[in-house]
Every structure is written in C-alpha cells, then in structure tokens.
Amino acid sequence: MKPIFQGNVAAITQQALWGRSLDYLRQHGHVNYTATIRQGLQSEGLAAFFTGPKWFSRVLMNAPAQGTLPWFYNQVLPMGEEAVLRSVQAIIFPREGLLHEPHRFRVATVSTASPTLRRSNSAVFGATSPR
Amino acid sequence: MRFVGMPLEKIALFMNSTQVQGKSQLSQAVRLTFQEGAFAPYKVVGPSSMMAWFLQYSVMGVAFQFFDHSISEALGVEPAYYGRQLLESNQGIDTASSPVDYKARYAMARLLSPIMSASLESMVSNRAEVQRFFGPQQFAEMQTRLRPGIVTRITGPAFVPNAMRNIIMCQTSFLITPLTYKLYFPQDHKSASTLFWYGLGVNMFVVS
Numbered sequence: 001m002k003p004i005f006q007g008n009v010a011a012i013t014q015q016a017l018w019g020r021s022l023d024y025l026r027q028h029g030h031v032n033y034t035a036t037i038r039q040g041l042q043s044e045g046l047a048a049f050f051t052g053p054k055w056f057s058r059v060l061m062n063a064p065a066q067g068t069l070p071w072f073y074n075q076v077l078p079m080g081e082e083a084v085l086r087s088v089q090a091i092i093f094p095r096e097g098l099l100h101e102p103h104r105f106r107v108a109t110v111s112t113a114s115p116t117l118r119r120s121n122s123a124v125f126g127a128t129s130p131r
Numbered sequence: 132m133r134f135v136g137m138p139l140e141k142i143a144l145f146m147n148s149t150q151v152q153g154k155s156q157l158s159q160a161v162r163l164t165f166q167e168g169a170f171a172p173y174k175v176v177g178p179s180s181m182m183a184w185f186l187q188y189s190v191m192g193v194a195f196q197f198f199d200h201s202i203s204e205a206l207g208v209e210p211a212y213y214g215r216q217l218l219e220s221n222q223g224i225d226t227a228s229s230p231v232d233y234k235a236r237y238a239m240a241r242l243l244s245p246i247m248s249a250s251l252e253s254m255v256s257n258r259a260e261v262q263r264f265f266g267p268q269q270f271a272e273m274q275t276r277l278r279p280g281i282v283t284r285i286t287g288p289a290f291v292p293n294a295m296r297n298i299i300m301c302q303t304s305f306l307i308t309p310l311t312y313k314l315y316f317p318q319d320h321k322s323a324s325t326l327f328w329y330g331l332g333v334n335m336f337v338v339s
Binding site: 010011012014015016017018019020021022023024025026029030031033039040043044051053054056057058060061062065066067068069070071072073074075077078081 | 133136139140142143144146147148149150152156157160191192193195213214215217261264265273276277288289291292293295296299300303304305308309312323326327329330331332333334
C-alpha cells in the first residue's frame with residue numbers, strides 16, 4: 001500500500017500546485033510553475049503542497065464520486081456496451097450483416113500475447129480482424 | 132453528485148490555494164467557502180461545469196477503453212482487466228513467467244493509457260474547474276484582461292498539474308482498483324456489490 005499512498009500524496013501535491021498556480025496567475029497575469037513552487041516552499045515549506053487537512057479535504061470532496069467510478073466502469077458501463085458497439089458496427093459496415101454475428105467483430109486478442117497472461121474473453125473495442 | 136458536493140469542492144480548492152495559511156487552515160477554508168452566504172459555493176457552477184461533468188462521467192470510461200485497447204493492440208499485449216473479467220478467478224494467471232519484453236510492453240501500455248485518457252479528461256474539465264475556482268465573473272474578467280493564447284483559452288490555465296492529478300486518479304480508478312480486486316480479492320466473495328464497496332473503500336481510505 002505504501003507506493004499507492006505515495007502516488008496519492010503526489011496527486012494532492014498536484015492539486016495544491018494547480019490552486020497555487022491560479023493564485024499566481026491572479027496576481028501576476030501569467031502562470032509560472034517554478035516561481036509558484038519556490039514561493040510555496042519559502043512561505044510554508046512542504047506544507048504548502050501536502051498536509052493532513054489538505055488530504056482530508058480532497059477525500060471529502062472526491063471520494064464519493066471517485067470511489068464509485070471503478071464499480072460504474074466495470075459493472076454498469078458494460079451493460080450497454082454490446083448494443084452501442086453493434087450500432088456503431090451497423091453504421092460503419094452496414095452491408096456485412098454483423099448485427100446477427102457479434103462474434104465476428106470482436107477484437108482479436110493479440111496473437112503475440114504471452115500465453116500466461118491470456119484471458120478467456122476477448123476485448124470488444126475497435127474491432128477489426130475476425131479470428 | 133458533484134453539484135451537491137460543491138461546498139466540499141470549494142473547501143478543497145481553498146485548502147489547496149494560497150488563500151489559507153498558517154494554523155487552522157481547514158476552518159479558514161470553510162469560512163472562505165461560506166463568507167458570501169450558504170449558497171455561495173453553488174454560484175460558481177456555470178453551464179460549462181455542467182457540460183464538463185457530463186462529459187467527464189459519461190465519456191471517461193469509454194475514452195480509457197479506447198486508448199487502452201488501441202495502445203495494447205499496437206504494443207501486442209492484453210488490455211487491462213475489465214468488466215466481468217474482474218469477477219473471474221485469477222487461477223492460471225502467472226505474470227512472473229512472462230518474457231521480459233512482454234512485461235516491458237505491458238507496463239508501457241498501462242503507463243500510456245492513463246496519460247492519454249487523463250489528458251483528454253483535463254482538456255474537457257480544466258477550464259470549467261478554473262471557472263469554479265475563480266467564479267464565473269472573475270474568470271470572465273481575467274480572460275478579457277489577460278487575453279490568453281488559443282491553447283490556454285481552450286484548455287484553461289494551469290493545465291499541467293490538473294492533468295498530472297487526473298493521471299494519478301485515472302490509474303487508481305481504472306487500473307489499481309480493478310487489478311488488485313481481480314488478483315487479490317477472495318474469489319468466494321467476488322460480486323458486483325463487493326466491487327462497489329472495495330472501490331469506495333480503496334478510494335476513500337487508501338488512495339483518494
């Protein structure tokens with residue numbers, strides 16, 4: 001978990017750099033990341049870019065929306081995916097009768113893929129070559 | 132959800148700006164958020180924010196899929212785990228014995244797809260976020276006064292840290308959460324419900 005948390009710390013620092021850059025823009029009329037970082041470090045040290053309360057406020061703001069996104073992406077989005085892809089295929093290849101043979105326009109899993117990483121179902125996006 | 136949570140967003144925006152300093156920054160941020168009234172946080176939301184939120188949540192998943200599959204196909208590797216694959220058993224997956232060059236290409240694909248999709252997300256959302264940071268009136272006044280170039284006018288100022296933040300969040304939502312769930316969550320307890328709570332828990336208490 002440590003690397004993940006470090007990645008998260010980096011995200012908070014970027015949020016702080018973004019906000020401080022906009023304050024710099026308001027004062028000076030242009031964005032200057034170097035000067036923004038230097039000013040922040042001089043005035044507050046590392047606390048200018050990461051503190052517990054900064055992290056906490058970000059969690060409060062973002063967690064409900066961000067936290068449900070993996071579920072939405074993996075469970076809800078696939079529900080309408082097949083129908084959308086069929087429609088797209090029907091528009092792009094109207095004469096090929098693909099609507100009745102969805103397996104033909106599934107993306108071929110890459111033939112050079114390592115057997116140890118192959119998975120049971122093929123991807124369904126950007127289909128081109130039948131297998 | 133994002134509109135209702137605007138007071139929380141404004142608190143976070145103030146917390147990560149130069150407008151709070153020294154001790155008790157959280158209470159300073161709360162005071163700034165509501166200094167112009169209880170509904171002040173909602174007054175910074177304009178049509179561009181509504182459009183950006185709609186695009187962010189409706190298009191981001193599809194955009195990630197597009198880039199992930201395109202890049203994976205170009206590099207000759209499998210795309211990231213997705214959909215029902217997460218609920219399937221991880222038995223038989225042996226990443227350790229993959230060839231080194233395959234591992235390198237696989238890692239490159241996982242690195243590039245969040246960069247591409249998050250950059251696209253920032254192009255959609257950064258300008259609206261900046262407008263919420265300043266408020267519509269001040270932002271419009273600054274646009275008139277500063278006359279930014281065409282690129283900045285489209286993407287909004289301070290695009291780089293916004294994109295960097297979104298890349299990290301994109302990695303969390305579309306790679307780390309699904310990957311750890313797929314590989315390490317007990318198979319007997321895998322379901323849509325546990326995926327929901329796992330994603331929420333990971334993002335709230337570990338990664339957010």
